Amino acid sequence: xxxxxxxxxxxxxxxxxxxxxxxxxxxxxxxxxxxxxxxxxxxxxxxxxxxxxxxxxxxxxxxxxxxxxxxxxxxxxxxxxxxxxxxxxxxxxxxxxxxxxxxxxxxxxxxxxxxxxxxxxxxxxxxxxxxxxxxxxxxxxxxxxxxxxxxxxxxxxxxxxxxxxxxxxxxxxxxxxxxxxxxxxxxxxxxxxxxxxxxxxxxxxxxxxxxxxxxxxxxxxxxxxxxxxxxxxxxxxxxxxxxxxxxxxxxxxxxxxxxxxxxxxxxxxxxxxxxxxxxxxxxxxxxxxxxxxxxxxxxxxxxxxxxxxxxxxxxxxxxxxxxxxxxxxxxxxxxxxxxxxxxxxxxxxxxxxxxxxxxxxxxxxxxxxxxxxxxxxxxxxxxxxxxxxxxxxxxxxxxxxxxxxxxxxxxxxxxxxxxxxxxxxxxxxxxxxxxxxxxxxxxxxxxxxxxxxxxxxxxxxxxxxxxxxxxxxxxxxxxxxxxxxxxxxxxxxxxxxxxxxxxxxxxxxxxxxxxxxxxxxxx
Amino acid sequence: xxxxxxxxxxxxxxxxxxxxxxxxxxxxxxxxxxxxxxxxxxxxxxxxxxxxxxxxxxxxxxxxxxxxxxxxxxxxxxxxxxxxxxxxxxxxxxxxxxxxxxxxxxxxxxxxxxxxxxxxxxxxxxxxxxxxxxxxxxxxxxxxxxxxxxxxxxxxxxxx
Numbered sequence: 001x002x003x004x005x006x007x008x009x010x011x012x013x014x015x016x017x018x019x020x021x022x023x024x025x026x027x028x029x030x031x032x033x034x035x036x037x038x039x040x041x042x043x044x045x046x047x048x049x050x051x052x053x054x055x056x057x058x059x060x061x062x063x064x065x066x067x068x069x070x071x072x073x074x075x076x077x078x079x080x081x082x083x084x085x086x087x088x089x090x091x092x093x094x095x096x097x098x099x100x101x102x103x104x105x106x107x108x109x110x111x112x113x114x115x116x117x118x119x120x121x122x123x124x125x126x127x128x129x130x131x132x133x134x135x136x137x138x139x140x141x142x143x144x145x146x147x148x149x150x151x152x153x154x155x156x157x158x159x160x161x162x163x164x165x166x167x168x169x170x171x172x173x174x175x176x177x178x179x180x181x182x183x184x185x186x187x188x189x190x191x192x193x194x195x196x197x198x199x200x201x202x203x204x205x206x207x208x209x210x211x212x213x214x215x216x217x218x219x220x221x222x223x224x225x226x227x228x229x230x231x232x233x234x235x236x237x238x239x240x241x242x243x244x245x246x247x248x249x250x251x252x253x254x255x256x257x258x259x260x261x262x263x264x265x266x267x268x269x270x271x272x273x274x275x276x277x278x279x280x281x282x283x284x285x286x287x288x289x290x291x292x293x294x295x296x297x298x299x300x301x302x303x304x305x306x307x308x309x310x311x312x313x314x315x316x317x318x319x320x321x322x323x324x325x326x327x328x329x330x331x332x333x334x335x336x337x338x339x340x341x342x343x344x345x346x347x348x349x350x351x352x353x354x355x356x357x358x359x360x361x362x363x364x365x366x367x368x369x370x371x372x373x374x375x376x377x378x379x380x381x382x383x384x385x386x387x388x389x390x391x392x393x394x395x396x397x398x399x400x401x402x403x404x405x406x407x408x409x410x411x412x413x414x415x416x417x418x419x420x421x422x423x424x425x426x427x428x429x430x431x432x433x434x435x436x437x438x439x440x441x442x443x444x445x446x447x448x449x450x451x452x453x454x455x456x457x458x459x460x461x462x463x464x465x466x467x468x469x470x471x472x473x474x475x476x477x478x479x480x481x482x483x484x485x486x487x488x489x490x491x492x493x494x495x496x497x498x499x500x501x502x503x504x505x506x507x508x509x510x511x512x513x514x515x516x517x518x519x520x521x522x523x
Numbered sequence: 524x525x526x527x528x529x530x531x532x533x534x535x536x537x538x539x540x541x542x543x544x545x546x547x548x549x550x551x552x553x554x555x556x557x558x559x560x561x562x563x564x565x566x567x568x569x570x571x572x573x574x575x576x577x578x579x580x581x582x583x584x585x586x587x588x589x590x591x592x593x594x595x596x597x598x599x600x601x602x603x604x605x606x607x608x609x610x611x612x613x614x615x616x617x618x619x620x621x622x623x624x625x626x627x628x629x630x631x632x633x634x635x636x637x638x639x640x641x642x643x644x645x646x647x648x649x650x651x652x653x654x655x656x657x658x659x660x661x662x663x664x665x666x667x668x669x670x671x672x673x674x675x676x677x678x679x680x681x682x683x
Contacts, residue, residue: 185646187650263547266553282546286588350650386608
């Protein structure tokens with residue numbers, strides 16, 4: 001009898017909902033029933049309200065069951081789930097689930113599908129095609145392809161990757177580096193983690209292509225310490241790639257060397273800022289550097305360095321594999337390609353939704369997310385992490401696009417969306433934004449270091465005061481935010497005013513201020 | 524607590540010597556010390572400085588900059604609770620209050636019996652299963668007060 005393949009995710013989100021126990025119970029129950037099963041620990045499909053999502057390979061394709069608890073395992077076997085039998089938790093063919101079927105998965109094509117640490121799986125599902133094509137091109141042609149694709153930095157800044165790469169390519173140096181920023185610190189974001197845990201070879205391949213394009217021989221992944229599972233998976237993936245000749249002295253018999261190492265951070269949010277990250281990699285405090293010089297010219301250890309976020313680099317294999325022109329057919333305006341959107345907070349169906357740019361917040365929150373988990377009305381949505389704007393429910397028709405969000409006083413950031421119901425107090429959220437900035441400021445510039453603490457105090461005074469005094473304090477907060485925006489050295493101090501001011505502008509009642517719709521943008 | 528905590532000087536020196544030639548060696552050294560010991564002893568600073576040929580101030584500056592590096596040994600079980608926005612939206616503030624009461628300690632404190640240390644963390648990347656917390660090496664999702672109590676039930680008084 002041939003073995004039935006069962007998939008139970010190893011993704012840490014699934015594990016946090018009990019996937020380890022479920023995997024063990026399935027093996028034990030199969031043994032008890034005399035069934036032969038092959039257990040694959042895949043990444044997560046990103047449908048987190050269904051985790052642990054168990055899949056069974058059947059003649060109809062992979063069939064999903066979820067969320068599976070320990071107590072469900074015996075009844076699944078009784079319902080003959082090894083043949084895709086019906087059960088209370090049966091969801092049908094995985095690929096046909098509307099949440100998944102309507103997505104445009106380019107970067108996440110393999111996540112949840114393959115065994116993350118099977119290089120054969122990776123190659124069978126299109127992996128290393130990008131590298132194969134890259135090896136037929138000159139460095140300049142590779143950079144050109146990335147430029148044509150329109151790929152912009154997915155970490156938050158949205159800077160065109162091709163331009164950054166060209167600068168590194170054109171800068172002469174004896175040593176160049178590729179640095180992957182895997183310090184995914186924004187609350188509400190987890191796409192980097194999903195890639196690193198669910199398809200690590202994509203990141204390895206993307207960094208390898210980047211290195212070949214510009215002539216770098218050493219790469220570093222700067223990984224946040226909060227991701228121990230990603231560290232384990234990446235470490236194993238790098239060792240496998242080395243043993244199979246995809247990393248090391250002679251990458252894929254190209255005669256070119258590329259070595260890759262992981263460095264774990266120290267729990268400092270500011271190290272997601274690229275120059276602070278470089279300081280940390282060099283063994284110092286994560287203090288932001290002045291620019292210029294650009295890191296592309298004088299970056300890690302003073303050498304020209306490509307610095308890109310995980311998703312940016314993980315998108316490189318599909319771009320090189322299928323061509324920049326293919327990738328840029330997705331998206332709108334100057335936001336080309338796809339965006340892995342992370343939907344979290346108070347939402348019924350949280351998860352990972354990779355779509356072409358241009359999908360609206362409303363579609364994401366209601367059609368994918370199904371509204372709030374609490375069943376109460378949506379009141380506020382924070383887009384783009386702790387430095388992103390709070391939008392009211394009336395403003396959800398804005399498309400997810402770098403320029404469209406900027407025009408509404410917000411930012412796209414790393415593509416995280418956090419939904420709040422009507423129990424949220426936006427004055428407290430604004431206070432938290434200042435608190436977070438005070439906690440995480442590197443201290444180099446005054447507006448950020450001092451301004452954030454003064455910001456907490458001023459918000460407390462607005463809340464505690466009345467009438468004209470309250471309005472005066474609100475003006476003081478606006479003034480302080482102006483100073484932070486204009487005077488801070490990096491995005492932490494410079495963008496903390498975005499959540500604060502958007503809360504004040506869109507939700508004045510929470511601060512005890514009169515609701516003046518004329519002040520509101522977009523409504 | 525004023526009493527001096529014991530730590531393995533030879534092990535710390537061995538880590539520093541082993542990694543000293545890595546580019547940007549100080550962070551990997553501190554990480555490994557913290558992973559091995561659970562904290563970075565103050566008295567390890569001159570030792571590391573000497574091996575790396577750095578000033579004590581430089582090493583101290585790095586140790587004190589990063590939230591991860593503890594200045595005292597943690598309890599047997601480190602509980603890390605996410606306090607960031609996605610978890611706030613799902614009742615994370617009330618959960619944190621419950622955990623503080625349950626453990627009898629505030630953030631940054633270790634219980635008198637040395638059983639638990641409570642730490643704040645700003646995002647565990649488990650936002651789609653908010654609110655999130657970690658007990659030891661175990662990540663927990665959609666944590667409720669009772670799920671948390673279950674997660675620590677077998678830990679109190681043990682050596683885990």
